[in-house]
Amino acid sequence: EEQLVESGGDLVQPGGSLRLSCAASGFTFSDHSLNWVRLSPGRGLEWVSFIDSIDNIVNYAASVRGRFTISRDNAKNSVFLQMDRLRADDTAIYYCATWVEGGFGLWGQGTLVTVSS
Amino acid sequence: DVVMTQSPLSLPVTLGQPASISCRSSQGLVYSDGYTLLNWFQQRPGQSPRRLLYKVSHRDSGVPDRFSGSGSGTEFTLKISRVEAEDVGVYYCMQGTHWPPTFGQGTKVEIK
Numbered sequence: 539e540e541q542l543v544e545s546g547g548d549l550v551q552p553g554g555s556l557r558l559s560c561a562a563s564g565f566t567f568s569d570h571s572l573n574w575v576r577l578s579p580g581r582g583l584e585w586v587s588f589i590d591s592i593d594n595i596v597n598y599a600a601s602v603r604g605r606f607t608i609s610r611d612n613a614k615n616s617v618f619l620q621m622d623r624l625r626a627d628d629t630a631i632y633y634c635a636t637w638v639e640g641g642f643g644l645w646g647q648g649t650l651v652t653v654s655s
Numbered sequence: 656d657v658v659m660t661q662s663p664l665s666l667p668v669t670l671g672q673p674a675s676i677s678c679r680s681s682q683g684l685v686y687s688d689g690y691t692l693l694n695w696f697q698q699r700p701g702q703s704p705r706r707l708l709y710k711v712s713h714r715d716s717g718v719p720d721r722f723s724g725s726g727s728g729t730e731f732t733l734k735i736s737r738v739e740a741e742d743v744g745v746y747y748c749m750q751g752t753h754w755p756p757t758f759g760q761g762t763k764v765e766i767k
Contacts, residue, residue, distance in 0.1 A: 583758040583761070640694070641694035641756070642696075642749070647703050
């Protein structure tokens with residue numbers, strides 16, 4: 539069964555850092571581009587970041603560029619999101635998702651990030 | 656960024672009756688390969704989003720055939736031919752043609 543499992547969400551103070559992980563199984567991880575997408579009450583679903591399968595080309599939403607860093611380890615079938623200088627409006631459920639047929643094909647169960655003092 | 660606008664935002668439906676959700680994009684969604692990268696997602700309560708349709712009308716594996724998609728240009732529609740209790744949740748359209756990918760606000764489907 540194809541599966542993505544996120545971890546690393548937590549309560550963190552504004553200005554703090556957090557590292558999210560997403561472990562894949564059941565498919566050839568190195569063949570797929572991976573994304574982080576978040577869901578919050580105020581902003582709905584929002585694409586956050588992308589890393590491709592071949593050249594490790596990355597891209598970020600304007601709201602997180604310069605603060606978040608995406609990376610992947612194909613040997614460990616994992617993708618990561620390093621989040622620095624966190625703000626209250628980064629509070630959300632963070633999902634990793636594959637990019638398939640022009641959209642987000644497979645989603646994980648999500649991990650909750652809460653930024654609050 | 657391409658703005659995706661859904662209507663209605665709330666949709667009370669009767670079991671066994673049809674339902675329809677509209678999605679409008681601020682730009683045309685035809686990609687360079689000729690395909691229109693318009694997706695529909697379902698998020699049931701307490702679950703993560705699940706894709707139902709891609710490229711306007713192609714159903715993902717395991718999606719019941721009561722779900723269908725149509726449209727072109729900037730106007731798209733998701734139809735449920737006969738609503739079942741398990742269809743309760745929030746539905747989102749999303750475009751993958753123009754970077755960054757963007758979602759509609761979501762339509763909450765509930766049983767009357």
